[in-house]
Structures are given as C-alpha cells and as structure tokens.
Amino acid sequence: MDEYMEQIRSSGRRLTRQRKLVLEILNDSQEHLDADMIYDRAKSVDPNIGLATVYRSLALLKEIGLVQEHRLGENHGHFEKTQPTPHHHFTCLKCGRVIEFEAPQVIEAAYKLCENEGLQVTEMHLHLSGYCSQCHEGKLNCE
Ligand SMILES: [Zn+2]
Ligand SMILES: [Zn+2]
Structure with missing residues (x-):
C-alpha cells in the first residue's frame, strides 16, 4: 500500500481520506468492482462519502495509473488495481x-499496428463473453 501512496504523492496530488479509501477497497478486492459496488463498500467505512467523490477518486487514480478500468460487456466500467502484466477478461x-487471461500475441499485433500506422493508442479493450465450463451445455463452440 505504501508504494501506492508514494506514487500519488509524487504525482503532485493530495491523498485525501476518500481517495485512500477507494484505493484500499480495490487493493483488498480480488474482484472487478464497478463504481456502485465500490461506493457501497466505501459507505460502510465512511457514511459521508458521496458517489460523485467515488467517481472522481476513480478518475484520478486511473489518471495516475494505479487503477484500470475494464469494460466487461456492460455499459459501465469495472475497476481493478493495475497489474504488472496486461490481461483481458x-x-x-x-x-x-470473470476469468482473466493474458494474450501477448494480441499486444504484439497491436504494437505492430501502432508502429506501421503511427497510431497512439490510449485504450484497448479485449473482452470475451459467453458461458463458463460450469454453465454451458457440454459442447464448446470455439473448437
Ligand atoms: Zn482483471
Ligand atoms: Zn458460468
């Protein structure tokens, strides 16, 4: 946790109690929480916290690079602590x-595209949805 605090300070931002709380919630969670779920957990610690504050804290933590936002097939984002290797869902x-997976070939293809086309990519989403092994009826259709 300390290194994260340090990263916020060195970005010149103030580590408010609320930002720290949002970061702690994500740090303690292995799940992919959306803003409402983070808000619920934050409220149980600090009843005065508002949803707008949670959104602002998330935006800031994302900007610093401590938190990542993923689209998991819904029209709102899910948040998690930034992990050392890029992964998809x-x-x-x-x-x-939610199952996480790595796809280095995809990243490599994206790098190549950027290089060839002179692109600057700011966001990348690779998301699969369907039925997990417990939920689908036997037959896999990605064979
Ligand atoms: Zn993830
Ligand atoms: Zn399932």
Whole structure:
C-alpha cells in the first residue's frame, strides 16, 4: 500500500481520506468492482462519502495509473488495481464469473499496428463473453 501512496504523492496530488479509501477497497478486492459496488463498500467505512467523490477518486487514480478500468460487456466500467502484466477478461453471461487471461500475441499485433500506422493508442479493450465450463451445455463452440 505504501508504494501506492508514494506514487500519488509524487504525482503532485493530495491523498485525501476518500481517495485512500477507494484505493484500499480495490487493493483488498480480488474482484472487478464497478463504481456502485465500490461506493457501497466505501459507505460502510465512511457514511459521508458521496458517489460523485467515488467517481472522481476513480478518475484520478486511473489518471495516475494505479487503477484500470475494464469494460466487461456492460455499459459501465469495472475497476481493478493495475497489474504488472496486461490481461483481458472473459465474463460468463449466466453466473457472472470473470476469468482473466493474458494474450501477448494480441499486444504484439497491436504494437505492430501502432508502429506501421503511427497510431497512439490510449485504450484497448479485449473482452470475451459467453458461458463458463460450469454453465454451458457440454459442447464448446470455439473448437
Ligand atoms: Zn458460468
Ligand atoms: Zn482483471
């Protein structure tokens, strides 16, 4: 946790109690929480915190690079602490299970594209959805 605090300070931002709380919630969670879920957890610690503050804290933590936002097939983002290697997500449409996977070939293809086309990519989303092994009816259709 300390290194994160340091990263916020060195970015010239103030580490308010609320920002620290939002970061702690993400730090303690292995899940992919959306803003409402983060808000619920934050409220149980600090009843005075507002949803707008949670959104602002998330935006700031994202800007500093401590937090990542992912689209998991819904029209709102899910947040998690930034991880050292880029990863992507599969979400099960039935049970909501999220499976993380790495796809270095995809990243490599993206790098090549940037190089060839002179692109500057600011966001990348690779998201799979469908049914997990517990939910689908036997037959896999990605064979
Ligand atoms: Zn499932
Ligand atoms: Zn993830």
